[in-house]
Amino acid sequence: MVAFPFFLILMVIFALLVRLGGLSLGRGRLKVVLMAYALVLAASLAVLYMLPPDRFDRRTRLSSNEFNRIMDLGSRAYTAAAEGRLDEMPEVLGLRKWEFELDGETLALSTTGERAFHLMVVAERKKEADGLVEVTYHATPTLLDGIDVTGDLKPPDVEMKNGVLRISMPGDYQVEIGQFIREFIISPLLDNENREEGFPRTVIGAQILRVKVPANARVEPGKAVIDFIDRTGE
Amino acid sequence: MYSRENNLAALVKIQYRYKLHAFINHFFHMVIVHVFALLMSAGGTMSTGTGLAGGVMLTVKGYSADILIVFSFLWIFLTAIITTTKEYRNMDFALVSNRLSGNLSNILFLLTASLLGAISATLGGILLRLVVYFFRSDVSINPANFVVPPQVLFLTILVAALYLVLFGSAGYLAGTLAQVNKLFAVLLPVLFLGSLIYDVNNNQGRVYGSIAGFFFKEASLALLAVKILVVATAFFCLAIVLSNRLEVRK
Numbered sequence: 001m002v003a004f005p006f007f008l009i010l011m012v013i014f015a016l017l018v019r020l021g022g023l024s025l026g027r028g029r030l031k032v033v034l035m036a037y038a039l040v041l042a043a044s045l046a047v048l049y050m051l052p053p054d055r056f057d058r059r060t061r062l063s064s065n066e067f068n069r070i071m072d073l074g075s076r077a078y079t080a081a082a083e084g085r086l087d088e089m090p091e092v093l094g095l096r097k098w099e100f101e102l103d104g105e106t107l108a109l110s111t112t113g114e115r116a117f118h119l120m121v122v123a124e125r126k127k128e129a130d131g132l133v134e135v136t137y138h139a140t141p142t143l144l145d146g147i148d149v150t151g152d153l154k155p156p157d158v159e160m161k162n163g164v165l166r167i168s169m170p171g172d173y174q175v176e177i178g179q180f181i182r183e184f185i186i187s188p189l190l191d192n193e194n195r196e197e198g199f200p201r202t203v204i205g206a207q208i209l210r211v212k213v214p215a216n217a218r219v220e221p222g223k224a225v226i227d228f229i230d231r232t233g234e
Numbered sequence: 235m236y237s238r239e240n241n242l243a244a245l246v247k248i249q250y251r252y253k254l255h256a257f258i259n260h261f262f263h264m265v266i267v268h269v270f271a272l273l274m275s276a277g278g279t280m281s282t283g284t285g286l287a288g289g290v291m292l293t294v295k296g297y298s299a300d301i302l303i304v305f306s307f308l309w310i311f312l313t314a315i316i317t318t319t320k321e322y323r324n325m326d327f328a329l330v331s332n333r334l335s336g337n338l339s340n341i342l343f344l345l346t347a348s349l350l351g352a353i354s355a356t357l358g359g360i361l362l363r364l365v366v367y368f369f370r371s372d373v374s375i376n377p378a379n380f381v382v383p384p385q386v387l388f389l390t391i392l393v394a395a396l397y398l399v400l401f402g403s404a405g406y407l408a409g410t411l412a413q414v415n416k417l418f419a420v421l422l423p424v425l426f427l428g429s430l431i432y433d434v435n436n437n438q439g440r441v442y443g444s445i446a447g448f449f450f451k452e453a454s455l456a457l458l459a460v461k462i463l464v465v466a467t468a469f470f471c472l473a474i475v476l477s478n479r480l481e482v483r484k
Contacts, residue, residue: 189454
């Protein structure tokens with residue numbers, strides 16, 4: 001069915017070309033048009049090799065070996081976070097940090113947003129009663145079709161107001177990558193390298209918000225589902 | 235004093251030069267076709283790898299010069315048909331010529347057009363890259379295959395030229411058949427489309443698929459060149475023989 005509009009377009013072009021058979025701009029103008037077109041094509045070749053690379057996508061493509069390495073990283077990170085061992089996993093990235101002063105001894109948590117259920121919130125009581133609430137957003141690599149989009153993950157909005165730590169997750173958003181594909185006439189001659197197809201290439205990484213509270217603080221999770229780790233006894 | 239071969243070569247040379255100037259319109263048609271194909275390609279030819287993870291919706295949009303190349307095939311096919319029409323054949327009478335020199339100069343013109351069409355289509359692919367780079371600021375470009383190494387550029391031109399010669403020879407044969415008997419002008423498209431539809435409906439397009447695969451899936455450049463040149467030579471020779479019969483008849 002997809003081929004039908006294409007054939008329709010071909011037929012229109014066919015008809016146009018037949019009509020154009022008798023069309024002429026006059027020899028002089030024709031030569032000018034052809035020369036101008038040739039110049040544009042030649043110039044485009046020169047410009048291509050001089051383009052600055054700032055518009056190029058910097059996301060990395062992972063091989064199957066790298067993919068296997070990070071495939072279960074998310075679930076291991078969730079387990080480690082729940083057990084308070086996140087610092088033992090250097091592969092888990094710390095993408096954003098916040099620090100707030102806590103007035104009083106009670107910290108209430110509030111989570112909102114469409115994707116709040118994607119985020120694991122871990123509250124951790126520190127050894128020190130320093131009056132500071134330290135919040136860190138951690139994530140493990142997220143891959144889509146083998147492309148690492150971890151850098152595209154938007155961290156939650158975190159703010160402190162009247163002893164309430166408000167965590168708000170952003171909605172879904174779109175990222176578009178332009179991929180130039182080799183022309184079909186030369187791809188059988190050149191595309192003999194391993195395409196590494198046939199394995200799942202999407203990994204939804206872990207997203208963890210770690211909230212460190214002072215030793216003397218009390219945490220009220222409200223409706224938020226949190227894991228709690230008490231380090232005061234260590 | 236000229237030998238007969240020297241005389242033919244000189245005739246062909248004169249006619250070829252004359253036709254390069256007289257048929258300049260065809261290159262203008264090529265520019266129109268290429269600009270149209272560029273506009274169609276600039277929006278991206280397909281989307282792949284779309285998915286959602288962690289709130290990120292990723293769309294990988296494919297760009298390629300495939301449409302430019304396919305339209306070039308169509309252009310050379312039609313150009314070849316047009317060169318066999320009575321109006322164009324009558325141009326040969328402007329110069330001292332015979333049917334063989336007319337055919338050979340036409341073939342030389344088609345070979346030149348194939349080369350120029352291949353260069354234009356390939357460089358059109360480069361122009362497409364610049365269009366996406368400068369005018370699609372919302373798209374982040376994957377550097378793979380964006381900058382084309384010179385050897386890949388030359389390979390693309392060479393392979394495109396070979397295919398254009400193939401399509402040009404097919405068009406020349408089809409045009410000559412239509413000149414031999416006007417019935418072919420109706421019969422050939424009907425036979426082609428009818429058999430294509432029959433093949434798609436009854437064999438999942440296996441017959442046409444294997445004919446296309448014979449050329450388009452060939453992984454060796456040397457073998458591809460041999461296949462195309464043998465078939466194109468056969469088409470051109472058949473067209474010359476048929477046009478000689480046309481001369482005898484009329």
